[in-house]
Amino acid sequence: MCVDYLDAPPGRAPRSWDRRTLLLIVWLEEYFTLHGERMPNRNEIVLPYGTVQTEIYEHYKKDVANPVSRSHIYKKWKDNFQFVKAKKVIKMLSLIVN
Numbered sequence: 454m455c456v457d458y459l460d461a462p463p464g465r466a467p468r469s470w471d472r473r474t475l476l477l478i479v480w481l482e483e484y485f486t487l488h489g490e491r492m493p494n495r496n497e498i499v500l501p502y503g504t505v506q507t508e509i510y511e512h513y514k515k516d517v518a519n520p521v522s523r524s525h526i527y528k529k530w531k532d533n534f535q536f537v538k539a540k541k542v543i544k545m546l547s548l549i550v551n
Contacts, residue, residue, distance in 0.1 A: 473521050477529055480513055485537050500539045506530070 470478075489498035506527060514520045530537070 473519060474525070474529065476517065477513070477521050477526060478533060480517065481526075481530065481534060484509065484512070485534065489537060496536055498534075498537045500537065502540045504539045506539070 485498050485500070488504070489500050491498055507523075510523050510526055513526060
């Protein structure tokens with residue numbers, strides 16, 4: 454989490470965020486640390502295949518007593534954790550040739 458105002462992303466400074474937003478940022482950091490893989494050749498954390506943002510939100514709602522909205526969690530993810538990516542799952546159709 455950015456503690457110094459110089460490390461803060463553009464927009465509102467972390468000191469002006471409400472308590473729920475700060476708890477969200479801490480929760481996301483812990484989740485990404487536990488479930489993500491750091492890429493050795495890039496400054497990137499990659500989540501496992503099949504990870505969907507809605508599932509992460511459901512985990513968050515179970516863990517937190519007073520959760521923020523789904524759109525708020527997605528906005529903070531986009532603003533503060535651009536380096537966290539979910540691996541894309543390519544669905545392949547199998548063709549049966551008779």
